[in-house]
Amino acid sequence: MHNSDKVIVGIIIFILFFAMPFWLNFGKAKALPKPELPSDTKECVESREYMRAYHMKMLLDWRDKKVREGQVYYINSQGKFFKMSLQNTCMKCHKSMEKFCDRCHKTASAHPDCWNCHIKPEEVSKWQ
Amino acid sequence: MAINRRDFLKLGGLAVISSVASSALAKNFTKGSETLTGKRWVMVIDVLKCKENSAMCVSKCVEACHVVHNVPQIPDKKKEIKWIWEEKFQHAFPELSTNRYLNEKFWDVPFLLLCNHCDEPPCVRVCPTQATFKRYDGIVMMDFHRCIGCRFCMAACPYGARSFNWFDSKSYLTKVNPEYPARSKGVVEKCTFCDERLAEGKIPACVEACPGKALHFGDLANLNDPIHQILKGRIAIRRKEALTTKPSVYYLIG
Numbered sequence: 001m002h003n004s005d006k007v008i009v010g011i012i013i014f015i016l017f018f019a020m021p022f023w024l025n026f027g028k029a030k031a032l033p034k035p036e037l038p039s040d041t042k043e044c045v046e047s048r049e050y051m052r053a054y055h056m057k058m059l060l061d062w063r064d065k066k067v068r069e070g071q072v073y074y075i076n077s078q079g080k081f082f083k084m085s086l087q088n089t090c091m092k093c094h095k096s097m098e099k100f101c102d103r104c105h106k107t108a109s110a111h112p113d114c115w116n117c118h119i120k121p122e123e124v125s126k127w128q
Numbered sequence: 129m130a131i132n133r134r135d136f137l138k139l140g141g142l143a144v145i146s147s148v149a150s151s152a153l154a155k156n157f158t159k160g161s162e163t164l165t166g167k168r169w170v171m172v173i174d175v176l177k178c179k180e181n182s183a184m185c186v187s188k189c190v191e192a193c194h195v196v197h198n199v200p201q202i203p204d205k206k207k208e209i210k211w212i213w214e215e216k217f218q219h220a221f222p223e224l225s226t227n228r229y230l231n232e233k234f235w236d237v238p239f240l241l242l243c244n245h246c247d248e249p250p251c252v253r254v255c256p257t258q259a260t261f262k263r264y265d266g267i268v269m270m271d272f273h274r275c276i277g278c279r280f281c282m283a284a285c286p287y288g289a290r291s292f293n294w295f296d297s298k299s300y301l302t303k304v305n306p307e308y309p310a311r312s313k314g315v316v317e318k319c320t321f322c323d324e325r326l327a328e329g330k331i332p333a334c335v336e337a338c339p340g341k342a343l344h345f346g347d348l349a350n351l352n353d354p355i356h357q358i359l360k361g362r363i364a365i366r367r368k369e370a371l372t373t374k375p376s377v378y379y380l381i382g
Binding site: 063065067068069070071072073074075081084085087088113116117118119121123124126127128 | 156157158159160163198261263264265269271272273296298301302303304306307308309310311312315323327328
């Protein structure tokens with residue numbers, strides 16, 4: 001290989017630079033986010049594991065079924081009926097966007113735009 | 129072992145059949161038993177009753193609609209948002225207002241205008257993202273999630289029934305209905321015939337709020353619906369018939 005000494009040094013520098021976030025945060029474990037779970041109810045629409053993994057997909061499904069096909073209820077794996085609504089179903093138990101949604105979303109740098117239009121529970125008191 | 133063509137086709141066919149069957153069996157969504165279902169929702173507005181009761185009602189229908197749907201009150205006329213509003217005869221029916229005698233008859237009659245939920249909606253034809261679309265029950269729906277704010281629909285709508293959000297609507301709300309969303313900047317909105325209320329078995333908010341019973345709502349596809357008797361017994365007109373959009377909002381003028 002031509003100029004192998006320079007190329008190899010270059011590759012090493014590139015790898016070091018590319019892995020910078022890893023070096024900078026080495027050994028500093030950040031606490032896992034703890035979204036506040038509702039105290040008055042233990043059961044969500046589906047199991048905790050399912051909701052953790054697929055809540056975003058479920059919300060998109062609900063949105064399309066409700067707005068575009070006029071469906072009203074979601075039937076969960078136990079056969080229970082749930083009205084499909086972010087504001088009126090999800091947020092009736094999870095009473096806070098900041099203490100529930102945002103805690104994980106911030107850690108994961110996810111920026112869903114639900115609350116640009118939907119009215120979060122925190123906001124309601126502003127008008128009452 | 130090499131799979132032969134015959135077996136391959138058999139397996140493929142089985143896979144297709146089983147996937148179709150499983151998707152048909154796994155029904156995760158349903159309408160409620162309380163949902164009002166129709167095939168062709170129409171609204172009939174008795175403008176003569178509107179005139180009679182105008183002193184007592186002071187546009188309760190407009191207020192009810194805008195409160196229920198979190199419609200912001202924006203003072204700038206060029207940027208205002210409206211789902212249902214009051215208009216003079218010559219503006220609602222410009223093609224009829226060249227008739228002097230009609231004009232004289234209706235000059236002080238308030239005409240309530242809203243989205244006509246046309247049979248042939250021009251807005252749906254031009255929407256590039258299918259954010260506005262014709263629902264199975266005749267409602268011209270808005271999917272705010274999909275709207276990109278191109279405003280083609282506003283240019284296409286001959287009735288001016290659509291408004292564009294120049295601002296974040298939450299900052300212009302004085303009252304809020306926490307059960308209904310607001311809209312973000314850059315989204316077009318209009319009347320949806322209260323699809324969310326129909327799903328709960330309620331008639332549209334404006335019809336319910338009218339103290340003079342001047343607004344009627346019904347299913348034109350259902351021959352037993354009382355709306356047929358009203359339309360047959362009275363003189364009912366629709367806006368801009370010549371454009372052949374076939375509106376489903378009727379005005380009783382005689």
